[in-house]
Amino acid sequence: MITIKDLKGNEAPITNTSEISLNEKLYEVAQIDFTIYDFPENDIGFRMISERGIIILPENQQQYRISNRVEGNMGDIKYLQITALHVLHDLNDRYIKAPKREQKSKAAQDVKAIGTISNADGAVVYNSPVSAVATGRTLEHLSRWKIDQQIKVNSVVWYRVSTAEWIKAKDVSFTSDGDSEPPEIEDEQEDTSVTMTLDEFMAYITKDTKFSYSIHDQFDSYTFPDYPEGRALDLFLNTGRNAYGYEFTVDNYHIDIFKKIGKEDSFVFVDKGNIADLASSYDDLTITTHIEGESTYEDDSGQQITIYGEYTSPNADYYDRIDADYYAGSNARTESELIEELKKHIQDYPLIQITLEYHAFKDGLIDNLNDIKLGNSGWIRDRKDIDISSRIIETTHYLQSPENHEPTIVFGNVIGDLASTLAHLGAAADSSGNMGAALPSTASEAIKEFFGNSKWTEKDVKQYGRN
The missing domain is CATH 2.40.10 (Thrombin, subunit H)
Incomplete structure (x- = not known):
C-alpha cells in the first residue's frame, strides 16, 4: 500500500x-x-x-x-x-538570479583639454554623469570648450565644461587647430567575486523554499567568480558540491550535509568463482595524469596577483602523460595551495563500476559484514584475486514485491584501480614470461599501499577468503 x-x-x-x-x-x-x-x-x-x-x-x-x-x-x-x-x-x-550590484561611483579625473563640438545638432548639457538630467542648454556646433574633468559611467565617457555642466564625449572631437585631447580612460576590471561559507551558500539557494538544512562537519569557505545563478537544484547538486566537496542525505524537506556519508569497512566480499552476476565496467577514457593551472586573487593592498602551478601524478609512470583541462581558479593563495587544487582536478586511475544482485553479494559476504547502505565502503576481491576498495554508489530496492525481488547494488571504486591494473599486468607477466620481474614486485607494493589506507590488510582479506 x-x-x-x-x-x-x-x-x-x-x-x-x-x-x-x-x-x-x-x-x-x-x-x-x-x-x-x-x-x-x-x-x-x-x-x-x-x-x-x-x-x-x-x-x-x-x-x-x-x-x-x-x-x-x-x-x-x-x-x-x-x-x-x-x-x-x-x-x-526555484531559479536563483544573482543579486544586482550597486553601481560604484568613481572619482572624476582632472584633465586639461580643449575640444570642439562635432555633433551637428550641438551637445546637450547635463547636470551630472550619474543622474544625467538635461539642463536645457545645448552647446553650439563647432564651438570650442575647455575640459577640466572626465569620467566614465556605465561605459559612457563624460567631459565637464563648467561647474555642474557635463557633455558626452561622443559629441566632441579634438581635430581642430588648438585642440588638445585628454588621456584615454582605462577600463577598470570590477571584482565580481564573492566568498561564501557553506552555511551562506545553503541559505542563498534555499531562501523562500520549504527546505531546511543541517551542516554536520567543518567546510572551508569558497570564492565564486560571481554570485551563483541558475536552478537551485543544479546549484546544490553540482555547483555547491564541486565547490565545497560535501555529500548529503535528505529526509523529505530537510537536508543533512556531511564531508562523507556512509561507513568505512562495512563489508568484505569475495567472488569465489561461482557468481555469474558480478559484472565490472571500466572507464579508461577519463584518465589524466598531468595538469597546469592558475589562481588569481587580490592581496590586502587590492593588487591582483596570479600564481601558476603544474602537477604530474606518479601514475604518469604507468599511463604516460595525459593532460587534463587547464585549471583557472581564485581560492589558492600560494603555490602549494594551488598544487593541492590541481590534484583535485585530475582523474589518475580508471573508473570502475560493479553491479551485483543482492543475493549474490550476500552469499559472498565475509563474517557478517553486510551493511549495504548507500555511501558505505568496503572491499571486493574478484575471482582473479584482485582486491578493489569499493563504495556503494547506487541501490535499487523493489518494495512490496510479490516475487521478493532482491535489490541490486552498484559499486564504484574509491581509491582507484592502479593496484588492480598493476596486478593484472603482473599476472600477465607471470603467464607470458615476456615482462620483467620488477613489475609484479611493484604491483605487490602498490597493493600493500592500497590496503594501507584502511584497517583491512591484504592478509586479513586472504584469511577471510579461506574461511
Missing part, C-alpha cells in the same frame, strides 16, 4: 500496485517507478493521481512528487505507470 496526496492536501490509500522500484544514487535525486490499477478498492486514490501529486512510501515515510504518468488499459482495467522523484527535486522549482 502507498498513500497519494493531491495538491489540496487530501490523502487516500492505494493498494495492489505493482512492485515499487526505488532507485537511489549518490549525489542524485531518488526515483520510484510503479504501476497502479483502477481496481474498485482504489476508486478514490486512482482518481486523485494528477500532475505534481505526492506519493508517500510507508517503508521510509519519504515523499515523491509525480513527474511522469503513462495511461493504458489491461482489458477493462485502466492503469497508470508512474514515475515520481523525491521532493528534493522541488529545489528545481
